Amino acid sequence: MSNVAVAKRYADALFSLAAEQQKLEQFVADFKVVQPVFQNDKKLAKFLTHPKIDNAKKKQLVVEAFQGVDQTILNTLQLLVDRHRTTIIPTIIDEFISLVNDAKGMADATVYSTRQLSDDEKNHLERSFAVRLGKSAVQLNNIVDPSVLGGMKIRVGNTIYDGTVKGKLDRISRSIVSANK
16 A cells, blocks of 8 residues: 555544544644654654664654644554654645645645745735635645746645746647647
8 A cells, every 4th residue: 555545544534533522723733843843854754764773762752752742643653653654744744634624625735936925915816726726715835936937836735737937838838849740
């Protein structure tokens, strides 16, 4: 079974538990603390995946590092250490947050642009994409990407809306090549 499928199963189980305990918002807040640590800390990843380090020491580190998070999340992290699945934790969190957003009628999106967008521009994009996607709200994360020559690229889930100059030139180039065949 692929890591994504496994991550979805864990996310579904966590979502069911959080909904049952009426702790969806608390889980999201806790996961937003946990996720960057597992995504960005290379030393932690190396420690948790090292075969010669005892699982008890690994779990102890996880418990000490995340003392403030909900016990269910802490237990899940320890279970993932036992099952040697710590590499999928960021994917589990992404899937969980996606499930919570779907339940609320919201979506997360990432905007890649040449410069930081103003608040008015972000609000306009959020409103227009909420309508386009049939969601009650869209929450945008703006990433400044110098490789975007002009325009912007928006990623919502697995869908990319490419309005960049480079993207438009690529599409024109492909249409010219296919017309000349």
